[in-house]
Amino acid sequence: MAPAFLAAAHESPMSLERPASNLFYQTRLRRPTLARGKGVYLWDSEGKRYLDGSSGAMVSNIGHSNPAVLDAMRRQMELSTFGYRLHFENEPAERLATRIAGRMPEGLDRVFFVSGGSEAVESALKLARQYAVARGQAERWKVISRFPSYHGSTLGALAVTGMSLMSAPFAPMLREMPKIPAPTCYLDRDGLSLQERGLRYAHMLREEILRQGPETVLAFIMEPVGGASTGALVAPDGYYAAIRAICDEFGLLLICDEVMSGAGRTGRYLASEHWNLRPDIVALSKGFGAGYAPLGAMVADRILAETVIDHGGFIHGHTYAGNPLACAAGLAVLEEIDRLGLIEAAERQGTALKTRLEELMARFPFIGDVRGKGLLLAFELVADRESMAPLPPQLNAHLRLVDLAYEAGLIIYSRRTRGGRIGDHFMVCPPLIVTDEQIDEIMDKLGASLENFATEAKLPMGAG
Secondary structure (H helix, E strand, C coil): CCCCCCCCCCCCHHHHHCCCCCCCCCCCCCCCCEEEEEECEEEECCCCEEEECCHHHHCCCCCECCHHHHHHHHHHHHHCCCCCCCCCCCHHHHHHHHHHHCCCCCCEEEEEEECCHHHHHHHHHHHHHHHHHHCCCCCCCEEEEEECCCCCCCHHHHHCCCCHHHHHHHHHHCCCCCEEECCCHHHCCCCCCHHHHHHHHHHHHHHHHHHHCHHHEEEEEECCECCCCCCCCECCHHHHHHHHHHHHHHCCEEEEECCCCCCCCCCCCCHHHHHCCCCCEEEECHHHCCCCCCCEEEEEEHHHHHHHHHCCCCCCCCCCCCCHHHHHHHHHHHHHHHHCCHHHHHHHHHHHHHHHHHHHHHHCCCEEEEEEECCEEEEEEEEECCCCEECCHHHCHHHHHHHHHHHCCEECEEECCECCCECEEEEECCCCCCCHHHHHHHHHHHHHHHHHHHHHHCCCCCCC
């Protein structure tokens, strides 16, 4: 038997009660053992209940233990759980591909299944590159992205991720790609309107293309609504059309990373639909499989895919691509999204939850911003709302508030807002099935946790 990555501690009275894990994860922080999940709730092995206010990592869009999805998976397990894609096609994959293509903009109807978001982004980058080579444009290889941003943890996806804390240890192993600033218009104090700021940020893409040399630039990748790196960042409306026009001007492919924002979370199946933005390639995962099976997809314009196939084929692949069990789960998830009207619910309940989060700003002057679309929402803590100066980093607000909420039975998700080093934002993204009463519960627990944090950190509070 191969040795574990992280060896168990020598036995002691403490380790007998709570032995060190053989699993190799991010830190030595231990959490309770998960026992079960149902709907928007999770229970640990001691019986404590937690409201999943972040859908895990914005994954469990339809909630936990949905009976229809579990039944579909059981039926598929009786038939087959694996068939290698080079040996067989399978019905769940074919049906899911057809259904997903039907949700995409016209012409985006070639689907490549993967096991997760990083794989989906890697697939998109590789397809874009192979398309350029097939067209005789081998000099195009640079993919411009934004800072901050997050697109995955594999080396290719990490190269376009704008988060130096994550990429710095691997810098000698990857080829860093050019970055432009993310459209953090809410931080700017320049006298411009929001729309003017949005166009200024879009113009930065044009400037970077010219700086790099247009003939060398392959694509631009972005999240239409930001994920954990920017805390549900939404650009001004004009930004999106301007980005598409700039990509067209210079012959760049536009890759929309909808790993977090897709699958209905923002109130549209793709977040890009809010602005009628047509990407050339889409990356999907997280809510696509909704936590029932490792599943993601790259969806590409048919011209791109067929050009690459005609040039010798897509030089890429993963063992579990198109796995029949995972695709059966994904198909059932999609059917539940439609049956329960969850895309409409995300828009409706997201509007209600965002309003409630904005109301917290009166109670807590250190909440500087509330943002997002649908049920992809976040709020940011600041030392001063006027200047948007961040809280002192030594407060570790992004960790402490999460812990306080966790103790209260509420799970939220946090990151450092500004490149991963300073700033504190918190994602509040419950499953799309969340009810009005459960939103009340989220707000009660979150409000109490903010009060406890303010008391500990000696931060001011307003009227209750």
